[in-house]
Amino acid sequence: MEVAVLGGGHGCYAAAAELSENGHTVRLWRRGAEEFQAVLEGRKIRVKDFKGERDIAIARPTTDLGEAIKGAEVVVIPLPATTQESLAAACAPYWEDGQVVFLPPGTFGSYIYLKAARDAGNQADVTFCETGTLPYLARKHGPAYVITSGYGKHLPTGCIPARNSAAALAKLAQVYPAIHPIEDALSGALMNAGGIIHPPLIMMNAGPLEHFERWDIHNEGTQPAIRRTTDALDAERIRIRETLGYAAPHYPLADHYAKEGDEWMYGRGAHDSLTDSGDWREHIVLTEHRYMLEDTRLGLSMLSSVGKWAGVETPLVNGFLAIASAITGRDLFAEGRTLENLGLAGLSRDQMSTLMRDGI
Template sequence: MRTAVLGGGHGCYAAAAELSEKGHEVWLWRRDANAFAPVTESRAIKVKDRHGVRTVAIAHPTTDLAEAVTNAELIVIPLPAIAQEGLAGQVAPLLRDGQVIFLPPGTLGSIVFAQAMAKAGNHADVAIAETGTLPYLVRKHGPTSIVVSGYATRLPTGIYPSRLAGHALPILQRAYPSIEPIEDALSGALMNAGPVIHPPLILLNAGPLEHFESWDIHNEGTQPAIRRVTTALDRERMDVREALGYGAPHFPLADHYDESGDEWMYGRRAHGELTDSGDWREKIDLQTHRYMREDTALGLALLVSIGRWAGCPTPVASGLLAVASAVTGEDLYAGGRTLEALGLAELDRAGMDKVMTDGL
């Protein structure tokens, strides 16, 4: 299957390597030609994971976005949500009927891409998928090397508009057999684990993050008190899902930490594999890091706004967002990705269902 992978981040390189190993024809696009030069010259990515170390050939590394996108059946965009708006404007005029975009995860980026298409005057029937997490626990170890600590084993995924699910899901599952269909893209956005796991970890570890040269929020930074906050925050996410009528399984984050519980998105041993790798011992700038700019400013703001719209209180999410606003010196709700910012807050439930089913 001809597949485009857009971006130059950790997950983008992992997606290009894994999909290439699965036999797909991968077009890996990156904007920064200088940073991308080692891959365009070698046409390969070195992968280290539980299966060993190997070099994976990448068929078509390119800096030409149209070349990557135009004839792709599947377009995988494993970039932070903060990159979606700028990229959506570039991609929108290039899309055609039948293509499938995969946003792992999405933070309701499906609406961002749909609005960009409308602005570009492109009325192609394109399906946009949102899931709960990046399919990889991965870090780059050089300009052409990645280390993958874990692969997602379950990817709850909703399609926008959901009327295209019958077309989109078989294409997605050819690339990612771990995809599990759920109701729609809003349900998919409410599966996003990033806004649940990362805001408590960075805000409740703010002291050591600013004091030490590096700190592992997933190892010594994950203590019982912080876990209790995360559990309460996740309960709010699940309450919002239930208030909107979305059914179980809700993929509670507690299962990520409990090897004896239900299998979570990365399987039962993922947290131990992540901390054992040492790759998440890093310097996190609380002003600029994606855990603040993506998972908090966008993801947590979205959760709070959906809770308000659904009439479902989210006091822990709202409190964390207020603390994050104090840390950054910004009103993160006012500048966040909310239903208000997306132009959806005035819809009633029937109107939202129609948008999620039929599109804008």
């Protein structure tokens, strides 16, 4: 299949390598020729994972966004949500009928991409889909080298317009067999694990993060008190999903750590693989890191806003947003990805359902 991967981050390189190795023809696009030069010239990415270490050929690395998108059947955008507004506007003129765009994860970016296309006058019948996590636990270790310590095993995915879901997800499952259908794009956004796992880990580890040069929030930083807090925070997300009528499984984050029972999105033992890799022992600047500016500012503000709209109290979500705003000196809720800022807060539930089903 002709697949485009947009972006130059950890997940983007992991996706380009895996999908190429699985037999797809991959166009890999990223901004900035200088940072991309090793891949542009060598047309390969070096990968290390459970299979060992090897070079994987990339069919069409390019810095031309139109060249990457035009003619692609599936477009994968495994980038932080902080990139979505600008990239959605840049992509808007190029979408074509029948394309499936996959945002892993999305933070409701699927709606942002669709709206950007319509605002640009592009009425192509494109389906934008999102899931709850990256399909990869990955870190780049060089300009053309990525280490992948885990792969997604369950990717609950919702789409807008949801009326296209059956055909779109059948196509997407040819690229990611771990895909399974859920109701719509808002359901997909409410599967996002980033806003649940990362805000407690960075804020409840603020002392060691600012004291030590490097700190592993997933190893020493994941202690019983923090786990209990994370579970309580996740319960607020699940109450929102249940109130809106979205069906189980809700993929509670507790399953990520469990030794038995239901598997989480990365399957069994992923947390141990993550900590064993050492790749998450890192330097985190609390005022700048994506765990704050993406998962907290965008992810938690969205949960807070949707909770308010649905009539669900979210005291922990709001509390972490307040603490984060104090740490950064910014009003992260006001800056956030809220229904108010998206112009959707005035919709009734029926109107939201119609929007999710039919799109714009």
